[in-house]
Amino acid sequence: MGNQFVKKPKVTDVDRAILALKTQRRKLSQYRRKLDAVIEAEKQAARDLVREKKKDRALLALKKKKAQEELLKKVDSWLINVEQQLADIELVSKQKDVFDSLKAGSNALKAIQNELNIEDVQKLMDDTAEAKAYQDEINAILGDKLSAEDEEEVLAEFENLETQLIDDDLPEVPTAASIYTDEKLDLPDVPTTAPDVEVAANSTKKVMEEPLPA
Amino acid sequence: MQKLGEFKLPHFFNYPPYFTLQPVRDTREKQVQLWKDLILDYCRTQKVFVIGLEEEFPLFSNPIIGRSLTHEAREAFLSALVADGRAEWMDKGHRKCLILWHRIQEWAEILVQFARDNGLEDGVVTMEEIRFGTESQGTELQGIDQTILNRALKILEQKGKLVVFKGTSTDDEGVKFSL
Numbered sequence: 001m002g003n004q005f006v007k008k009p010k011v012t013d014v015d016r017a018i019l020a021l022k023t024q025r026r027k028l029s030q031y032r033r034k035l036d037a038v039i040e041a042e043k044q045a046a047r048d049l050v051r052e053k054k055k056d057r058a059l060l061a062l063k064k065k066k067a068q069e070e071l072l073k074k075v076d077s078w079l080i081n082v083e084q085q086l087a088d089i090e091l092v093s094k095q096k097d098v099f100d101s102l103k104a105g106s107n108a109l110k111a112i113q114n115e116l117n118i119e120d121v122q123k124l125m126d127d128t129a130e131a132k133a134y135q136d137e138i139n140a141i142l143g144d145k146l147s148a149e150d151e152e153e154v155l156a157e158f159e160n161l162e163t164q165l166i167d168d169d170l171p172e173v174p175t176a177a178s179i180y181t182d183e184k185l186d187l188p189d190v191p192t193t194a195p196d197v198e199v200a201a202n203s204t205k206k207v208m209e210e211p212l213p214a
Numbered sequence: 215m216q217k218l219g220e221f222k223l224p225h226f227f228n229y230p231p232y233f234t235l236q237p238v239r240d241t242r243e244k245q246v247q248l249w250k251d252l253i254l255d256y257c258r259t260q261k262v263f264v265i266g267l268e269e270e271f272p273l274f275s276n277p278i279i280g281r282s283l284t285h286e287a288r289e290a291f292l293s294a295l296v297a298d299g300r301a302e303w304m305d306k307g308h309r310k311c312l313i314l315w316h317r318i319q320e321w322a323e324i325l326v327q328f329a330r331d332n333g334l335e336d337g338v339v340t341m342e343e344i345r346f347g348t349e350s351q352g353t354e355l356q357g358i359d360q361t362i363l364n365r366a367l368k369i370l371e372q373k374g375k376l377v378v379f380k381g382t383s384t385d386d387e388g389v390k391f392s393l
Contacts, residue, residue: 008377009336009377015390016379016381019338019380020382026386
């Protein structure tokens, strides 16, 4: 059959401790149930005895019930302790897991950083800068060759373009001005209203004079 | 439909012929099939893990029609289940039968799922917790038969998925998962 080398999970002392605690928890729960039953029985017995008017025996039963109830309280507090310890163990083991994985992550980070040497990076940057400087030099030389011959041509072409653009602009202006002169032709109509004002002023004077003789 | 507690019994349960082992091969096969399904169904819903042939198993008799299965008939149906791999004889005399409405492998998978669901991948639980604890309430594992549980655990142990151990002699038996 295949798998002879299956890895069996190891049982640690922590595991045994957990098992012991869980066993204890079960046993305490069982004991608690038993105490509950006894308490109930004593309560019932006391009730019956009271009904039968057996006062002393009823009191005895109630005392026994009280003792059992005290015991129950103790068992409850032990149970709480056991549960608490189980919870604590789980918490601590989870903390350990988190710590372990953080540690592993940190180690991985260090290992990668080790491969990345500062000197190597510096050398790389220097090589890159050198290469760029070389390239710039070549560009400059090539660049010089061009402008010495063509710079004047380029400048001439530029001035051409400029004047062309100015010429394109000018013809537009006269058409705009003719619009304004058309409007000016309308204006002369306005002065014709002035004489009306004088006539109106004379007529009011005449009106003022008439009442006086009366 | 007649009921056995909360379990609805199929119609054939009320017909006397079904309680007699049929001689004709075709009818016998149909009969066996019906009884096999009924037994498995009933055991699954009622969580019955062991059937004792001599005991008063409710399925084996119907007092309303006054019929019950003979010992031979019971053995025949249960043997058919054994042949299917859905049951096992617990003794040579064929007196007790372990019913596997889940095969052992299926139980093993249910156990693994249980561990995953409850965050127990590296955890420790007691046998008693698996069978009766709060986490198993309402799951298939509740009240599982100890024999079946042990078999399923053994399979998983061989695969290295868990280990059964005991701390001191007063401890319960525990299971440590390693999924």
